[in-house]
Amino acid sequence: MKRKSNILITGVAGFIGFNLSLSLLKENKQIIGIDNINDYYSVKLKKDRLTELKKFKNFKFFKTDLVNSNSLNKIFKKYKIDKIIHLAAQAGVRYSIENPKKYLNSNFVGFFNILELSRINKIKKIIYASSSSVYGNTKKFPLNEYSSLNPNNFYGLSKKTNEEIASIYAKYYKLKLIGIRFFTVYGEWGRPDMSIFKIIDASFKNKIFYLNNYGKHHRDFTYIGDVVKMLKKLKFRKKTTNEIYNISSNKPIKLGVIFNILSKYMKLPKIKKRQLQKADVVKTHGNNLKIIKNTGFKNFTNFEMGLLNTLKWYKAYNKIN
Numbered sequence: 001m002k003r004k005s006n007i008l009i010t011g012v013a014g015f016i017g018f019n020l021s022l023s024l025l026k027e028n029k030q031i032i033g034i035d036n037i038n039d040y041y042s043v044k045l046k047k048d049r050l051t052e053l054k055k056f057k058n059f060k061f062f063k064t065d066l067v068n069s070n071s072l073n074k075i076f077k078k079y080k081i082d083k084i085i086h087l088a089a090q091a092g093v094r095y096s097i098e099n100p101k102k103y104l105n106s107n108f109v110g111f112f113n114i115l116e117l118s119r120i121n122k123i124k125k126i127i128y129a130s131s132s133s134v135y136g137n138t139k140k141f142p143l144n145e146y147s148s149l150n151p152n153n154f155y156g157l158s159k160k161t162n163e164e165i166a167s168i169y170a171k172y173y174k175l176k177l178i179g180i181r182f183f184t185v186y187g188e189w190g191r192p193d194m195s196i197f198k199i200i201d202a203s204f205k206n207k208i209f210y211l212n213n214y215g216k217h218h219r220d221f222t223y224i225g226d227v228v229k230m231l232k233k234l235k236f237r238k239k240t241t242n243e244i245y246n247i248s249s250n251k252p253i254k255l256g257v258i259f260n261i262l263s264k265y266m267k268l269p270k271i272k273k274r275q276l277q278k279a280d281v282v283k284t285h286g287n288n289l290k291i292i293k294n295t296g297f298k299n300f301t302n303f304e305m306g307l308l309n310t311l312k313w314y315k316a317y318n319k320i321n
């Protein structure tokens, strides 16, 4: 009987890792998950995501840190891993100003460990998370995969460096690497440090929502359901060495517009406008033709529908009627 292939997913207790794993587990795929369950945001939310994943017998979980290459290597040796989807990282741009070392450890050393152990253990296919933050502040939109890179903060620099390390590993060790530049992903089980979650949370907890840059930011919000579908359809082409893809919806939304939509479905929180934050970029807008070509995916979820799904999930998760 043919052995079932093993997919290693790092950052499995995180927003994207969880949603992707859940979808793959439902298709009976064999998933090995890694996460250190750090406290960058609610540990409870991460543990609740894991509880959902642990309901599947085809899921194995290891609480380990990317920095600990010995414990990672034990996992790599124990299982025949066919593909890695590396999503674990220290995320967040503002946090990188106060905590650069967390990024150095998880995003530089951690990323290196994953590639180095892949080389040693002859794991060829790796998808890894980059970010729209590699582009930095620019005026030419939409950004495509060949636009110049000019990160505005240590987080963006860590992702740009990941792409550069990946291209060297692809060249010298024949690894097949695909880097994904995610653009502001939102949706069910989303991250409490991101704007849409914060707005909804502020409304139900009667907190103030601080609207940066007086609401003039534009973000290319990309719905998690679409992201999962694209990641699952993504193909390693024969000639793949180090390929880069934007995952974006190609529809930048002005932050202020979110309030207009949400006001139809919930009471808005108290809003305090404030100036641009240092690590933020003013606008993101990614061209997504390359990922559409690779995956054939083009039915992007309408933003209002995605927001409504997020709100419904938030209420169900927090048991609010």
Ligand SMILES: NC(=O)c1ccc[n+]([C@@H]2O[C@H](COP(=O)([O-])OP(=O)(O)OC[C@H]3O[C@@H](n4cnc5c(N)ncnc54)[C@H](O)[C@@H]3O)[C@@H](O)[C@H]2O)c1
Binding pocket: 010, 011, 012, 013, 014, 015, 016, 017, 034, 035, 036, 037, 038, 046, 064, 065, 066, 067, 086, 087, 088, 089, 090, 091, 092, 105, 106, 110, 129, 130, 131, 132, 133, 181, 182, 183, 184, 185, 186, 191
């Ligand atoms: N969500 C987005 O909009 C977005 C945008 C651009 C890039 N990304 C990238 O996509 C990936 C997934 O993002 P996410 O939104 O799911 O973030 P997330 O923070 O929800 O998930 C990351 C997970 O990795 C784990 N982790 C962090 N450092 C670790 C370490 N040293 N060892 C083991 N586990 C560790 C965390 O505990 C967390 O559960 C990240 O690499 C992120 O930088 C996300």
